[in-house]
Amino acid sequence: NAGVMQNPRHLVRRRGQEARLRCSPMKGHSHVYWYRQLPEEGLKFMVYLQKENIIDESGMPKERFSAEFPKEGPSILRIQQVVRGDSAAYFCASSLEPGPALYEQYFGPGTRLTVT
Amino acid sequence: GENVEQHPSTLSVQEGDSAVIKCTYSDSASNYFPWYKQELGKRPQLIIDIRSNVGEKKDQRIAVTLNKTAKHFSLHITETQPEDSAVYFCAATAGGRGSTLGRLYFGRGTQLTVWP
Numbered sequence: 001n002a003g004v005m006q007n008p009r010h011l012v013r014r015r016g017q018e019a020r021l022r023c024s025p026m027k028g029h030s031h032v033y034w035y036r037q038l039p040e041e042g043l044k045f046m047v048y049l050q051k052e053n054i055i056d057e058s059g060m061p062k063e064r065f066s067a068e069f070p071k072e073g074p075s076i077l078r079i080q081q082v083v084r085g086d087s088a089a090y091f092c093a094s095s096l097e098p099g100p101a102l103y104e105q106y107f108g109p110g111t112r113l114t115v116t
Numbered sequence: 117g118e119n120v121e122q123h124p125s126t127l128s129v130q131e132g133d134s135a136v137i138k139c140t141y142s143d144s145a146s147n148y149f150p151w152y153k154q155e156l157g158k159r160p161q162l163i164i165d166i167r168s169n170v171g172e173k174k175d176q177r178i179a180v181t182l183n184k185t186a187k188h189f190s191l192h193i194t195e196t197q198p199e200d201s202a203v204y205f206c207a208a209t210a211g212g213r214g215s216t217l218g219r220l221y222f223g224r225g226t227q228l229t230v231w232p
Contacts, residue, residue: 033219042205042222042225043207045221048219103218103220105162107152107160107161
């Protein structure tokens with residue numbers, strides 16, 4: 001049973017470029033969460049999605065950041081016009097359907113974004 | 117929103133000793149408290165969790181306790197081994213209120229070092 005997959009693992013972008021981060025949840029999981037981790041800090045919630053729906057995007061900056069989880073294919077976190085402060089590790093997690101199992105989130109390996 | 121505080125930020129123990137990491141939370145509606153272990157450059161891995169209807173849970177050398185009245189929970193690792201060295205994060209749910217269901221709030225992490 002494959003775990004949560006993320007790609008690319010490392011991404012380098014110049015200031016002003018766009019970054020697209022992809023996440024494929026665990027098989028059978030329909031809930032996806034994106035978190036950002038700055039060096040030597042904890043994970044900060046960004047956005048929670050189900051297939052074709054954004055459930056909670058209150059942790060995501062309103063400008064330049066967007067996320068989607070289409071009916072087919074991976075979830076995508078998109079950062080437009082990147083700035084140096086966007087450099088961080090971006091982790092995706094997934095969980096099962098609603099119920100007690102909803103809370104158990106399993107993380108992908110992360111994408112380390114470096115903005116030069 | 118929920119605020120999770122974690123202490124200590126660093127912890128060094130001798131192999132075979134016990135390690136205790138403590139967290140407090142602010143939202144009395146929180147009902148799920150996972151602990152994650154993150155090795156350098158790797159994904160956070162769920163190691164144990166506890167729900168608000170339970171006071172203690174144990175899994176081999178790892179145990180978690182929860183005091184709902186005081187709003188704090190702790191991770192206990194006994195008979196520590198060098199491979200336990202990692203950063204440990206506590207987390208809490210925002211509680212079952214609407215769209216915030218599912219999002220986790222993380223502490224800032226504890227760097228545990230186990231010396232052989």
